[in-house]
Amino acid sequence: MVLLNERTGRYWSLNQTGRAVLLSLMDGRGPEDAVEDLARRYPSFADRIAQDVEALVRSLLEEKVVLP
Structure with missing residues (x-):
């Protein structure tokens, strides 16, 4: 999964685990x-x-990719 912070133009590449966290x-x-969920899976x-x-x-919060 690739995310784009449109405010900064910075891209984030997430692996399968990072994707699971973000979707959660x-x-x-x-x-x-x-x-x-991840502890059960792995x-x-x-x-x-x-x-x-x-x-x-x-990291996602610091970069404002997600908000609290």
Whole structure:
């Protein structure tokens, strides 16, 4: 998935996991919901999923790609 911040012209390329997080947020769900979904889908990575989701959401918020 590719996102374009029309205000800055900056592109964001999201992998399948990033796409899942973004779609969860767009559905009105919180980051913790995305963490739970991804931990079920990828149990061997469960220990680092929360950190990765938090980092992605923070970056998207900082760049104003998504709004709080």
